Amino acid sequence: MTFMDTTKLLAELGFVFALTLPFFGSAFGATAAAMATLGAWKKCFQENRTPPFMLIAFVGAPLSQIIYGMILMNAIKGASGATEPSTLLAMGLLGGLVISASAALQGKVGAVAADAMGETGKGFGIFIMIVGIIETVALLGLVFFMQAIR
DSSP states (O other): OOHHHHHHHHHHHHHHHHHHHHHHHHHHHHHHHHHHHHHHHHHHHHTTOOOOGGGHHHHHGGGHHHHHHHHHHHHHHHTTTTSOHHHHHHHHHHHHHHHHHHHHHHHHHHHHHHHHHHHHSOOHHHHHHHHHHHHHHHHHHHHHHHHHHO
16 A cells, blocks of 8 residues: 555545444434333323324434534545545544534433423423534534634
């Protein structure tokens, strides 16, 4: 493997990390929220109450981080000729981890929100705001990492 091949590999690894890591976080986050949503719906069925369909928003919220990973991946791909390959590797790895963590933790917050709303039938607006704040971490990470690439 030549030096040029090695440097290209570093940039490509950054590209891969930026895309794949958010998938893991989204999968873990959506699963956590889905399990709590199913539990909340089960309680509603047992008590002969109509289950709130709006809980599905908590399940789907972590999936948007996949899009942020794709945007970061495209930024890394676009900068591959102008930026140091080691920088692209670091930005892809660290940016992917930040976005992934946001998705996983957003799902956990969504799980608590689903449980609370399933129990009370109230608070959707407040709960979705909290979930949105966790989303902001991924958005800010995306923007800051993209700025670091330039």
